[in-house]
Amino acid sequence: MNTNVLIVTILALSLFAGCTSQQASVASLDDLFLTRRSIRSYEPGRTISEAQVRELLTAAQNAPSWANQQPSKYYVAISPEKQAAVLEMIGGNKDRVANAPVMIVSTFEKGKSGFFRGTPANDAGDLWGAYDNGLSNCYLILKARDMGFDTLIMGMRESDKLRALFNIPEEEMILAVIALGYRAEEPNMPVHRPLDEIVKFF
Ligand SMILES: Cc1cc2nc3c(=O)[nH]c(=O)nc-3n(C[C@H](O)[C@H](O)[C@H](O)COP(=O)(O)O)c2cc1C
Numbered sequence: 698m699n700t701n702v703l704i705v706t707i708l709a710l711s712l713f714a715g716c717t718s719q720q721a722s723v724a725s726l727d728d729l730f731l732t733r734r735s736i737r738s739y740e741p742g743r744t745i746s747e748a749q750v751r752e753l754l755t756a757a758q759n760a761p762s763w764a765n766q767q768p769s770k771y772y773v774a775i776s777p778e779k780q781a782a783v784l785e786m787i788g789g790n791k792d793r794v795a796n797a798p799v800m801i802v803s804t805f806e807k808g809k810s811g812f813f814r815g816t817p818a819n820d821a822g823d824l825w826g827a828y829d830n831g832l833s834n835c836y837l838i839l840k841a842r843d844m845g846f847d848t849l850i851m852g853m854r855e856s857d858k859l860r861a862l863f864n865i866p867e868e869e870m871i872l873a874v875i876a877l878g879y880r881a882e883e884p885n886m887p888v889h890r891p892l893d894e895i896v897k898f899f
Contacts, residue, residue: 724842724843726839729839729842729843730839731886732842733838733839733841733842733848734847734884734886734887735848735849735850735884736847736848736849736876736878736880736881736882736884737793737794737849737882737884738793738796738880738881738882739794739795739796739797739847739876739878739879739880739881740796740878740879740880740881741796741881742796743798743878743879744798745775745798745799745846745877745878747773747775749844749846750773750775750799750801750877752840752844753837753840753841753844753846753877754771754773754837756836756837756840757769757771757833757834757836757837757840758833759836760829760832760833760835760836761829761832762810762829762832762833763809763810763811763825763826763828763829764810766809766810766826766829767829768805768806768807768809768810768826768829768830769803769804769805769829769830769833769834770803770804770805770806770869771801771802771803771804772801772802772804772859772863772865773799773800773801773802774799774800774801774802775798775799779800779862780797780798780799780800782862783800783802783859783862783874784800785858786854786855786858786859786862786874787800787851787853787854787855787874788853788854788855789853790849790851790853790854790874790876793849793876794849794851794876794878796878796881797849797876797877797878798877798878799876799877799878800874800875800876800877801837801874801875801877802854802859802863802865802871802873802874802875803830803833803834803837803871803872803873803874803875804830804865804869804870804871804872805826805827805829805830805869805870805872806826806868806869807823807826807868807869807870808823808868809826810823810825810826810828810829811823811824811825811826823870826870827870827872830872830873831872834850834872834873834875837875838850838875841877845879846877846878846879847877847878847879847880848875848876848877849875849876850873850874850875851873851874851875851876852872852873854871854873854874856871859871859874
């Protein structure tokens with residue numbers, strides 16, 4: 698191979714590598730930790746497709762769970778009608794997320810995580826289901842950020858009304874509603890407690 702052919706080959710290969718690497722996310726995990734914030738104002742008029750929400754929830758399925766019980770379930774309000782209905786069930790959060798195009802209700806099936814043949818394996822009982830749901834939701838919000846979306850986890854919500862709206866069975870505990878959209882404001886970094894206040898080394 699003469700020098701010119703070699704140079705052209707190297708250029709072509711580096712161009713190809715550059716193109717393909719642009720397909721993947723460029724954000725490091727630390728970037729995601731920093732830029733993922735609770736967003737309380739969203740850009741109006743923007744949409745998110747069902748395919749994008751499916752990608753998000755597929756990522757959430759990678760979260761660990763007790764004995765791989767995978768107790769988390771999701772109810773996605775993606776039509777304008779259902780989104781508007783959910784807005785009426787989140788109390789004072791309504792104004793914060795009114796322009797977020799998608800609302801995701803997360804639940805977990807009770808009596809699975811933390812249970813062995815129907816009996817709680819230890820004192821935490823169904824708290825393990827909530828634990829697993831929180832882990833899934835953590836994957837969800839970080840993946841959302843990686844895809845260029847923003848989120849607000851909302852614990853202030855009316856579970857009875859949500860249960861009726863989505864026909865959620867009584868066997869499931871309704872936890873958070875997660876708003877999904879595009880940020881319309883740059884949030885402040887919250888103050889975190891000093892590390893030594895929350896950790897003890899022995
Ligand atoms: C379980 C849970 C419930 C929350 N509920 C609400 C809520 O109802 N409304 C709200 O504005 N923020 C809510 N938040 C967001 C927190 O206030 C936020 O995560 C916290 O202030 C730290 O800010 P950051 O998410 O930007 O790091 C909730 C967060 C979690 C994890």
